[in-house]
Amino acid sequence: MILALWAVVFTLMSLMPLTFPHWQSSSFFSPGLFGNDAKVDYIQLFIPANPFNSLANNIVPAVTLFSILCGLMLMHIPRKKEFIAQLDILSEILSRLTMTLVKLSPFGIFALVAQAAGTMRPEDVDRMEVYLIAFVVMALLLIFLILPLLLSTLTPFGYREVLRTGRAALLTTLLTGNLFIVLPLLVENTRTLFNRHHLENEKSDALIRIIVPIAFILPCAGQLMDLLFILFSGWFSHESFGVLQHIELYGTGLLALFGSAKVAVPFLLGMFHLPSDLFEIYLVASVLTENIKFAVEAMAVLVLAALFTAWMTGHLRYNFRRLCFRLTVIAGGCAIAILALALIFQHCIRQPGDQKQVLDAMRVKPLVEAVVFDRLPDARPLSGDHFEQIRSSGVLRVGFNANAMPFAFFNRDGKLVGFDIQMAHLLARELGCRTIEFYPIEYDQLGRILQENRIDIAMSEVSITARRLSEMAFTDHYMELSMALLVEDYRKKELLETPHLIDNPAFVIAALEGADFDRLSLSFQHSGKLKLEDYNTFFTGRSKADALLTTAENGSAWTILHPEYDLILPRHQIKDLIAYAIHPDDQRFLKFLNFWLILKRSSGETDRLYNYWIKGLDVIRPEPRWSILHDVLHGPEPALGAESAVPIR
Known part of the structure; x- marks a missing residue:
């Protein structure tokens, strides 16, 4: 019966993410973008080689399973009373320590909630509303629809009778958030149900007194609702959960929730490679959800105790036609609630701020005068010391390709910006140049352009390839990028679950001419291939390609x-x-550039520009919020960027 109850809860929980609004949102590159491919070590997760290591590293399922096995083995030890007596002393010590911490916990919770409330952005609050409303709706469906209807279908007890009998326990749990104090009341409520139908006897009373405490130990329904936060975290971070991930979540989460949810949630966030800072949102939300989930748990304990007792005493009954009707009512009620909730979320919850505003706000800090040309200059022979010629002329000629966003691109205002453009400004200033001239280049022609001395340097996400090594000189690499495929959003899940579709001649992959297309020919030999002159051909649909090979950063x-x-x-x-x-x-210029790159890395300049241009950090700095420390006590200014404490990806 407990398995059936878990199946019902997990089925409903799997449907709740369908209500979350589908927003076409995107974000800048994050190194953890592809973190979900890490494999889970199930042996280490469930069967600990060292239980103390599992305790120290918060591997909750292993600790739970080990404790259950120890309890089962202890049942067969003849001299267990002495051991249990010693454990009672240890339990008393830990209980007193816990009670001391509980007395202090309001201060800690207040500090955490205050910190989260002071640093969360408005769009994060809107997203938290999605979780809170979905949580409440799921709780209402379980308390007022699914659990009492199932009990009334399989036993002589009526739907209204079940709700009326359990009302006091539900309200007490909802107000106090303490399930333990209502256990005697739940025992009496279950006995009342049997007494009203003249089914009460010594056997039923004994069973009820045993089942209610056992059900209290197990995560029946309400405590399992904390797993909804993990599904919400996936949506919050733009990570979808597939069928296998749902199974992993429910199997692992079930064991993890035998302990404290405040231990299980961080463990599960780490297991699924979701941002650990989302735990702050969980703590804020738990102020409201904690009492609700224990009210659901109280109803689940009542229903489970009544069902199990009716089964053991031979009073379980069902009518097939009635069962089908009740199941139809449950399915219809859940469908209506989920559909209504999805419509409310889609039309009433505002979509968070557009990252396009951040992209448009990016600016290059001009360090020297810059001129952008629309064509290359004439060729001229390389003679004498070219490095000295650059310094004496005061002009640095830089080649760029505007397809190399975010390394080099034209923004909405038509300004040439990007990581490499800012690096070019730094280089020109430190060479003592007065002017920097930017010339457009094609990657396929880069070797010829450099050999004809039309430009001094190409700074535009230039890939190091074997073919290019014979045509030009490269500095030491300043960044390692990861190649990725850009596909339409609705096809992502299909291609992740069936990756063999990519290795098919009917699946056409486009790539920009140059290194990307060379890499495409080598790495995707069985796929269809298409060479592009610019990315707009792909995004406008003129190429008819299924995917675009590019770097994850780009x-x-x-x-x-x-x-x-x-x-x-x-x-x-x-x-x-x-x-x-x-x-x-x-070669002299090359030697200078290599040492110059080392200096930029060691000074932190490269990391600062990487965070700005690649990660999109600190582009639009939020206004500091009003605070007692700063505005009343005139303390130090709040740290810039503190409002972005909870990452989106």
Whole structure:
């Protein structure tokens, strides 16, 4: 029966994410973007080689399973009373310590809630509303529809009778958030149900007194509702849960919730590679959800005790026609509630701020005068010391490709910006140049352009390839990128679950001419291939391609402009090393550039620009909120960027 109850709860929980609004949202690149591919070690998760290691590392299912097995073995030990007496002393010590901490916990909870309330952004609050409302609706469905209807269908007890009898226990639990204090009341309520129908006897009384405490130990229904937060966290972080992930969540979460939810939730967030900072949202929400989930648990204990006792005493009954009707009512009620909730979320909960605003707000800090040309200059021979010629002329000629977002691109205002553009400004200033000239380049022609000395350096996400090594000189690579496929959002789940579809001639992958297309030909030999001159050909649909091969850093930026697309990581991971390219004979300039890159890394300049241009951090700095410390006591200014404590991805 407990298995059937768990199945009902998990089925309803799996349906609740269907109500979450589907927002076409995207974000800048995050190193944890592809973290969900890590495999779970189920042996270590459930069968601990060292239980103390599991305790220390918060591996809750292993600790739970080990404790259950120890309890079963202890039942057959003849001299267990002495051991249990010693455990009673230890239990008393831990209980007193726990009670001391409980007395202090309101201060800690207040501090955590205050910190979260002071740092959460308005869009995060809107998203938390989605979780709170979904949680309440799920609780209402369990308390007033599913659990009492199932009990009244399989026993002589009526629907209204069940609710009326359990009303006092439900209200007490809802107000106090303490299930333990209502256990005697739940025993009496269950006995009352049997007494009204003249079914009470010594056997039923004994069973009720045994089943209610046992059900209290098990996570029946209400405590399992904490797993809804993990599904919500996946939606919050734009990570979808497949069928296998649902099974992993419910199997692992069931064992984890034998202990405290405040221990289980961080463990499950880590297991599914979701942002650990989301636990702050859980703590804030638990102020409201804690009492509700224990009210659901009280109803579940009552229903489970009544069902099990009726079964053991031979009073379980059902009519097939009545059972089908009641199940139809339950299914219809849940469907109506879920559909209504989905419509409310879609039309009443505002979509969070657009990352496109962040992309548009990005600016290059001008360090020297910059001029952008629309065509390359004439060729000229490389003669003498080219490095000294650059410094004496005061002009640095830089080649760029505007398809290399976020390394080099034109923003909404038509300004040339990007990571490499800012690095070019830094380089020009430190070479002592007065002016920097930007010239457009095609990747396929880059070797010829450099050999003809049309530009001094190419700074635009230039990949190091074997073919290019013979045509130009590269600096040490300054970044390692991950290749990814950009596909339409609705196809992402299908391609992740059936990756063999990609290795098919009917599946056409497009790539920009140059290194990306060369890499496509080598890595996706069985797929259809299409060479692009620019990315707009793909996004406008003129290419008729199914996917675009690009880097994850580049693709993340493109999803901001085109949120109907999303990234997937190919089964065989491909890395891309990027560097700055110069004339193959310009060795003095090359030596200077390599040491210059080392200086930029050691000073933290490269990391700062990476966070700004690639991760999109600290682009739009939020206004500091009103605070007692700053505005009343005139203390130090709040830290900039503190409002972005909870990451989206």
